[in-house]
Amino acid sequence: MDEKLEPIFAEVVRRNPGESEFHQAVEEVLGSLGPVLAKHPELARHKTIERMCEPERQILFRVPWQDDRGEVHIQRGFRVEFSSVLGPYKGGLRFHPSVGLGVVKFLGFEQVFKNALTRMPIGGGKGGADFDPKGRSDDEIMRFCQSFMTELYRHLGEHTDVPAGDIGVGGREIGYLFGHYKRITNRFESGVLTGKGTDWGGALVRTEATGYGLVFFVVEMLRARGRTLDGATCVVSGAGNVAIHAIEKVQQLGGRVVACSDSQGVVHDPEGIDVALLKQIKAVERRRLTDYAERRPSARHRSGGSIWEIPCEIALPCAAQNELHGRDATALARSGCIAVAEGANMPATPEAVRVLQEAGVAFGPGKAANAGGVATSALEMQQNASRDSWSFEHTEQRLEEIMRGIHETCAAAAEEYGAPGDYVLGANAAGFLRVARAMIAQGLV
Numbered sequence: 001m002d003e004k005l006e007p008i009f010a011e012v013v014r015r016n017p018g019e020s021e022f023h024q025a026v027e028e029v030l031g032s033l034g035p036v037l038a039k040h041p042e043l044a045r046h047k048t049i050e051r052m053c054e055p056e057r058q059i060l061f062r063v064p065w066q067d068d069r070g071e072v073h074i075q076r077g078f079r080v081e082f083s084s085v086l087g088p089y090k091g092g093l094r095f096h097p098s099v100g101l102g103v104v105k106f107l108g109f110e111q112v113f114k115n116a117l118t119r120m121p122i123g124g125g126k127g128g129a130d131f132d133p134k135g136r137s138d139d140e141i142m143r144f145c146q147s148f149m150t151e152l153y154r155h156l157g158e159h160t161d162v163p164a165g166d167i168g169v170g171g172r173e174i175g176y177l178f179g180h181y182k183r184i185t186n187r188f189e190s191g192v193l194t195g196k197g198t199d200w201g202g203a204l205v206r207t208e209a210t211g212y213g214l215v216f217f218v219v220e221m222l223r224a225r226g227r228t229l230d231g232a233t234c235v236v237s238g239a240g241n242v243a244i245h246a247i248e249k250v251q252q253l254g255g256r257v258v259a260c261s262d263s264q265g266v267v268h269d270p271e272g273i274d275v276a277l278l279k280q281i282k283a284v285e286r287r288r289l290t291d292y293a294e295r296r297p298s299a300r301h302r303s304g305g306s307i308w309e310i311p312c313e314i315a316l317p318c319a320a321q322n323e324l325h326g327r328d329a330t331a332l333a334r335s336g337c338i339a340v341a342e343g344a345n346m347p348a349t350p351e352a353v354r355v356l357q358e359a360g361v362a363f364g365p366g367k368a369a370n371a372g373g374v375a376t377s378a379l380e381m382q383q384n385a386s387r388d389s390w391s392f393e394h395t396e397q398r399l400e401e402i403m404r405g406i407h408e409t410c411a412a413a414a415e416e417y418g419a420p421g422d423y424v425l426g427a428n429a430a431g432f433l434r435v436a437r438a439m440i441a442q443g444l445v
């Protein structure tokens with residue numbers, strides 16, 4: 001990190017004790033900004049970095065709810081509204097037991113730069129709760145969502161803050177949240193949430209967008225190296241919405257995905273993952289990958305070990321933060337991996353990123369590679385604002401253009417700041433510049 005940036009980072013650590021994921025995300029961005037500040041000293045004078053490291057607003061609230069047996073539970077709800085200089089706060093809600101302020105802040109911080117890279121009019125925010133939806137009935141999920149929205153609604157609005165899904169929040173939860181928002185406010189305000197059902201204001205392709213967008217980004221990374229996806233062997237961690245649609249798109253474009261994973265273990269299927277079966281088990285039946293292996297003769301399930309031990313040319317971590325470590329990166333580089341792109345937010349540890357880059361493996365950071373989800377949310381907002389609905393083909397084409405644009409922006413910034421091919425530096429520099437310039441133009445905000 002540039003020595004001028006070190007005291008800024010030290011202050012972030014001091015003011016936000018115990019928030020290790022937030023520190024990690026800030027350190028990663030600040031690590032790229034030395035050459036940007038050298039070229040644009042006015043950005044430092046205006047304290048743009050210090051401002052970006054402090055969320056505009058942080059909301060913490062109690063979420064009481066009752067399970068099917070009548071027992072009362074108390075969860076903690078969060079919404080961190082990080083930056084609104086480019087548009088209303090935009091970013092998902094995560095329901096997972098690991099959610100705490102440090103996790104929501106890391107996600108919100110990343111979201112600001114990710115959203116800037118899409119070039120859509122959206123600011124950055126993130127929220128969620130330390131609620132574990134696993135094993136809960138639809139009624140329990142509904143009661144939790146209603147209690148959560150009973151507090152959150154007052155902070156939202158189509159021009160203020162527009163949440164969407166993330167881990168543990170999909171179409172079902174967005175439906176319950178939207179229904180309750182509408183009931184409390186007496187407004188059918190389509191643009192207040194994205195990821196809605198396609199019968200009532202949701203955009204086609206939003207469900208697929210993060211996974212599909214990731215693969216469109218990978219296609220560009222490969223093109224820059226004179227390669228294509230055709231015939232490439234891939235490993236995708238996770239088995240949620242992002243992983244499923246990444247697998248689907250890789251296979252549509254001629255690649256073969258031979259493994260995926262969930263919290264219980266890894267499935268290795270050398271003949272290629274059967275996406276229809278995977279969707280049935282994970283998205284429809286909400287069951288485990290052990291069921292996949294039972295129903296698919298070519299697949300083997302194991303509960304221990306790392307998915308990254310399975311040799312591949314392309315690795316797509318799509319599960320959760322810090323799931324791909326330095327030793328995994330070493331194993332990937334040794335097995336002939338040529339590209340890694342993050343479908344999840346910050347799944348590769350800083351050491352893993354360093355190992356991959358030193359080994360010459362192309363590395364696509366999440367804030368660029370997985371921006372297709374939020375970009376398509378912005379397309380949903382656009383359709384809602386004009387009371388329009390676009391075809392699947394048109395929306396997918398827009399998504400592909402946006403991902404190509406993000407790749408181009410990152411590659412050009414990496415080149416400009418003296419590190420050709422370094423998408424981490426490129427994404428951080430380009431995202432930061434867009435936010436910083438808007439911030440300065442809007443005065444002391």
Ligand code: GLU
Pocket residue numbers: 090091092093162163164165166167194345370371373374375377
């Ligand atoms: N949670 C997703 C992300 O990490 C999508 C957010 C959105 O659509 O607002 O970007």
